[in-house]
Amino acid sequence: xGKTSGTTSKQVSGDDENRSTGKxxxxxxxxxxxxxxTVTLLTLVSAHTLAWYEKISGEAYxxxxxxxxxxxxxxxxxxxxKGADGG
Numbered sequence: 001x002g003k004t005s006g007t008t009s010k011q012v013s014g015d016d017e018n019r020s021t022g023k024x025x026x027x028x029x030x031x032x033x034x035x036x037x038t039v040t041l042l043t044l045v046s047a048h049t050l051a052w053y054e055k056i057s058g059e060a061y062x063x064x065x066x067x068x069x070x071x072x073x074x075x076x077x078x079x080x081x082k083g084a085d086g087g
Contacts, residue, residue: 040072 029038044065051061 036072036075040068043068 029035033041047056047061047064047068050056051058056064
């Protein structure tokens with residue numbers, strides 16, 4: 001029975017570590033500019049890397065850049081408009 005309780009305490013401490021890691025990642029994303037900015041940055045870096053290694057064409061790269069930046073700007077504008085209306 002002693003072995004079972006030892007396993008349980010390890011599982012509980014592992015859960016505590018996961019919770020603290022989640023908070024750390026959330027605070028890291030928030031300090032980096034927010035979830036929207038982080039996803040946008042990762043998408044742009046991914047597209048740049050694919051273009052660098054010639055896995056996508058220059059045309060596809062340009063479309064990704066324009067589309068992602070346009071979506072980011074649209075999201076910011078919508079957030080500001082909804083924030084101004086209180087809704």
